[in-house]
Amino acid sequence: MPQLPLPPDSTLGILGGGQLGRMLSQAASRLGFDVVILDPQPDCPAARVSRAQITAPYDDPDALQALGRLCDVVTFEFENVPAASVETLAEAGALVAPGPTALAVAQDRVDEKTYLNAVGAPTVAFAAVTTLDDLTNAIAALGLPALLKTRREGYDGKGQVWIRDAADAEAAFDAIGRRPAVLEAAAVFQRELSVIAARGRDGAVAVYPLGENVHKNGVLKTTTAPAAVDTATQGRAEAIAAAVLDGLDYIGVMGIELFDMGNSELLVNEVAPRVHNTGHWTQDGCVCDQFEQHIRAVVGWPLGPTQAHARVEMTNLLGDEVEQWRALAAEPNARLHLYGKHDARPGRKMAHINRIL
Numbered sequence: 225m226p227q228l229p230l231p232p233d234s235t236l237g238i239l240g241g242g243q244l245g246r247m248l249s250q251a252a253s254r255l256g257f258d259v260v261i262l263d264p265q266p267d268c269p270a271a272r273v274s275r276a277q278i279t280a281p282y283d284d285p286d287a288l289q290a291l292g293r294l295c296d297v298v299t300f301e302f303e304n305v306p307a308a309s310v311e312t313l314a315e316a317g318a319l320v321a322p323g324p325t326a327l328a329v330a331q332d333r334v335d336e337k338t339y340l341n342a343v344g345a346p347t348v349a350f351a352a353v354t355t356l357d358d359l360t361n362a363i364a365a366l367g368l369p370a371l372l373k374t375r376r377e378g379y380d381g382k383g384q385v386w387i388r389d390a391a392d393a394e395a396a397f398d399a400i401g402r403r404p405a406v407l408e409a410a411a412v413f414q415r416e417l418s419v420i421a422a423r424g425r426d427g428a429v430a431v432y433p434l435g436e437n438v439h440k441n442g443v444l445k446t447t448t449a450p451a452a453v454d455t456a457t458q459g460r461a462e463a464i465a466a467a468v469l470d471g472l473d474y475i476g477v478m479g480i481e482l483f484d485m486g487n488s489e490l491l492v493n494e495v496a497p498r499v500h501n502t503g504h505w506t507q508d509g510c511v512c513d514q515f516e517q518h519i520r521a522v523v524g525w526p527l528g529p530t531q532a533h534a535r536v537e538m539t540n541l542l543g544d545e546v547e548q549w550r551a552l553a554a555e556p557n558a559r560l561h562l563y564g565k566h567d568a569r570p571g572r573k574m575a576h577i578n579r580i581l
């Protein structure tokens with residue numbers, strides 16, 4: 225196993241070569257590391273700014289062996305990494321961060337909420353649903369409206385359906401493919417916030433100021449940060465983040481999505497054991513952004529500063545919105561971050577712009 229802290233010149237592997245992998249790779253190369261990307265799509269966005277790409281499925285044992293041998297540390301840009309892949313990487317001699325427990329917790333919405341509540345991070349009331357009978361009982365227990373979500377593999381509002389009337393329960397269960405699910409009580413929140421937090425190899429925790437998020441059609445549209453919150457709310461978010469990260473012995477950056485219920489009461493919606501879209505504002509609002517922070521954590525360097533030196537509004541550019549790049553590049557107080565994706569399919573995250581407020 226490699227000695228920590230890893231010196232510059234070491235090699236870092238990233239599973240996943242989308243925009244998050246690309247921005248992680250850029251941050252790593254700025255610190256002197258070489259980066260190897262594993263992604264099934266040839267010429268993926270991250271590979272074009274990295275030293276090398278292994279082009280193979282994420283569960284290909286030979287590819288994982290090769291990545292683990294090449295790299296001192298391996299990390300991820302997404303949470304749905306099979307546990308067996310983590311084992312193969314570790315067997316090949318690489319340190320892997322975040323660890324398998326954090327991935328397992330984040331892959332299953334019931335396990336996630338159970339864990340969160342156990343460490344004192346409150347969530348909405350919920351019930352596990354495997355059968356239509358379970359769903360009927362859950363509706364009786366939680367009341368309506370309620371939100372039915374698949375336990376695994378939902379993102380950006382996919383795999384979830386609102387139930388407003390008990391008569392619609394079966395149709396809702398059909399709509400999510402009768403897969404194992406969780407029924408969630410409706411959160412009557414004032415706004416959606418998120419907090420980006422990091423934990424280093426020495427157990428130090430660093431938390432960025434809260435961001436306020438606006439979604440459109442289930443997809444993040446803007447994050448404004450630091451959010452206009454009182455110190456009690458920021459303090460509460462920091463306490464939640466520390467409990468969640470410490471409880472997992474977590475290494476790296478985590479994104480924690482929150483519902484602001486008013487009176488400094490926060491509920492955790494979900495956690496992502498990786499850099500997060502709602503943390504992109506840190507690239508232009510902080511000295512050490514979430515990508516560098518994640519690299520610092522996984523290679524065993526001290527964590528960087530998290531205070532904001534500017535207020536930033538981050539806007540995602542989806543699909544053909546990226547064609548406005550000429551006008552956006554001409555804005556005086558903004559920084560455009562393009563992901564180098566060739567194909568601007570509708571709804572695809574193509575770029576973001578950070579406007580200094």
Ligand code: AMP
Pocket residue numbers: 348371378379380381382408409410411412416439442481493494
């Ligand atoms: P998720 O995929 O869990 O992040 O949910 C996507 C979006 O649905 C969230 O950002 C909220 O706007 C909304 N949402 C999710 N869960 C709930 C809930 N229990 N109550 C109210 N709104 C929710």
